[in-house]
Amino acid sequence: MGFIVKHADCVPIFLFDPKHDVVGLVHSGLRGAIQKVGLMAIMKMISEFGSDPKEILVGLGPGIQKCCYKKHIEILSQLPDWSNCIDTENNSIDLPGYIEAMFCEVGILKRHIENSGVCTSCSQNFHSWTRQRDQNEPKGNGVSIIVLKQNMYD
Numbered sequence: 269m270g271f272i273v274k275h276a277d278c279v280p281i282f283l284f285d286p287k288h289d290v291v292g293l294v295h296s297g298l299r300g301a302i303q304k305v306g307l308m309a310i311m312k313m314i315s316e317f318g319s320d321p322k323e324i325l326v327g328l329g330p331g332i333q334k335c336c337y338k339k340h341i342e343i344l345s346q347l348p349d350w351s352n353c354i355d356t357e358n359n360s361i362d363l364p365g366y367i368e369a370m371f372c373e374v375g376i377l378k379r380h381i382e383n384s385g386v387c388t389s390c391s392q393n394f395h396s397w398t399r400q401r402d403q404n405e406p407k408g409n410g411v412s413i414i415v416l417k418q419n420m421y422d
């Protein structure tokens with residue numbers, strides 16, 4: 269079982285249920301976060317594989333962080349569940365923070381969520397759609413991969 273997603277500022281979400289040997293990988297930008305695509309993947313893990321949210325491990329890979337995410341604030345400020353993720357002082361949005369809070373609400377343990385905190389826009393190690401737009405960098409993408417090695421824990 270393995271998956272691959274492309275992204276450039278959107279957050280790759282790695283999901284792993286070690287008890288049932290299930291992995292998932294989700295591309296979640298702002299639209300995906302509003303539509304709660306990460307939760308859709310969790311629901312699928314529960315319904316199809318019997319996963320328990322308390323046992324699912326989550327990794328949030330490099331994506332745009334609140335230091336650089338300064339778009340769509342007016343729209344998001346109208347959505348009540350985003351209020352804790354909008355920094356009105358710095359006029360910025362904490363997209364990975366929103367995703368993390370969303371997972372905690374459905375029973376994923378905070379200690380099971382590893383947020384890389386790496387900003388694709390600040391770091392030259394990753395492609396960034398924001399940097400591409402603002403600094404006229406060449407087009408590109410980041411890639412995330414998750415693979416479940418069969419019988420890894422036997």
Ligand SMILES: [Zn+2]
Nearest residue numbers: 335336387390
């Ligand atoms: Zn940044």
